[in-house]
Amino acid sequence: MAATRLQRWLAWSAPIRRTLRSREALRRVAVVLGGGLLAAHAAHAVDLPEDKAEGMIHVYSGGGVTASGPALLVRKNIADKVSLSAGYYIDQVSNASIDVVTTASPYRERRTAYDFGADYVYRDAMISLSMSHSKEPDYTANTFGVDVSQEVFGGMTTVSMGYTRGSDTVLKHDSPEFMDRVTHWQYRFGLTQVLTPKWIASANFEAISDDGFLGSPYRAARAFGTLIPERNPRTRSSRALKFRVNGDLGARNAMHAEYRYFWDNWAIKAHTLEGGYSRYFGELWLADAYLRYYKQSKALFYSDDAQAETLYLTRNRQLGTFDSVSLGAKLSYTWKKVPGQYEIKANGAYELVQFKYKDFTDIRTNSPYSFNANVLQLYVSATF
């Protein structure tokens, strides 16, 4: 019985066994089976970011607030394995904003921030670690983050994921008994796709959760015409989704467009729309122009002048209904260039922003508040 069964199996499988005996066929099978593995290993590896140094003077001036200062960044490749970066940022804030002027007195303050990063490449994945420490007299913030990005599909698609955890300590001037904390969690996911040799698109999603003291110990809210301390929830959970596309328009021109939708559990919904255009002029000049529109709807517990008693109440105009339009331009000049060695550029960027608040009253004029802000950035960047 067994013999005939064996005989039958031999007869049945003869053509298959004949094929498998052929080396060519075996090679084809191996290629097909191992094709996936080969495709992943044979082709791509990612490059470390290039070495660079940047120095900048930044100024934001608008609505009575001026924040300015220097910033520095250095990034260096170590043994073509790891790219380390270190940054230093100073914000000298002179605050005479409408809140401060109408409810308190102007003040000056300095914020110093340090950040460090390490990028490591393994085959077609890049792992980045980042750490930052920001300190001002009444607020300290520390963050730690990890980002992983992987190139797939012949380098046409990049998938990235990231996580950042932040932990802040909140103090209050002239109130040594006040101390509170905030913890933040950020989860990011991004996808970049090369569409054609001239177009590239990306989609990014980020979920942020905060837990702790989420307001300002100095800010006042208004209820029934009187100023009272604001009461913010102690948690916030938000999501943002952004789509962006960059396109080469030929003849050394390029454009970019992006849209971001933001929503959170404080009922704020925001839309950001930005478009920009870049163009080379000769060998040494590069100019950019961009237009940005931002529109936001108010938080659930936001009120300019509450007429009812609510658990939470804020008059933080950053959480109200407002929109802003900004127009910016940037100019870059290549000061010194030795191809393959180093390149030094001098750059300047200016942006004019108009903020228009729908439900925040300027109590000095009793009309909806609006102001213009000027943002200036002057910086030198060198790659080597």
Place this chain on the structure above:
Amino acid sequence: MKTLRLSALTGLAAASLLLSGCASVRNIEPWVKPYERERLADPIMKFSRDSLPDKHREHWHDVREGARGATGVQGGGCGCN
């Protein structure tokens, strides 16, 4: 009968490959080759050219506005190495 057996086996193997292929995109060839990425390698096609000014911009947006997040991007570029 023999050809049926052979084609049945090939069909099964191919079907399982197809199914695994659906989970990945290995069966579609990348249509932009590394030697066609000249325009994408240009700095004006980068999502972020200089980190300090972009970081500053993101900072004042976060401070002055209620929305935050989804700004960082990677990818594109020359696709070298």
Place this chain on the structure above:
Amino acid sequence: MLHARLHRACLVLASAAALLVSPLVQAAPVAPSQAAPDFTLRTMDGKNLRLQELRGRVVLVNFWATWCGPCRQEMPHLNRLYDKYKGSGFVMLGVNIDDEPEKAIGVATKLGLHFPVLLDSDKKVSRMYDLNTMPSTVVIDRDGRVRYVHRGYRDGYEDNYDKQIRELVKE
């Protein structure tokens, strides 16, 4: 009846799958121990150069572009290797794939390349060699067979090139 239908279904499924799977099944056009595809390209000086004419010498073909950072990093090493082995029956070809040949000529001159630079702006040779990384380096022996393929460039690759050229030049 059922048999025939099943037979036809299997054949259709198998051929459909084969069509889709065939990109994987085909071997890469340029792999070690295969004959290097022949090509003719214009050099920087305007003359034509054919790969077939270099039979009898060891050839290193390096595909590069002005916009590719690792390619530029590799150039000084390639220059050095060319000077070292050119007397021993070795020739190096730098195939540039820029859309604008003028830019390539400019950068090649600035980098001071000693070996011939060929211009492949319509990407014919790149497609023939099915480059899947930039830069790509193909080392061809005296019989016109591909012996080594290097994808990308990292620090230390030039030592591998050195070893391989030395080995092939001795044959």
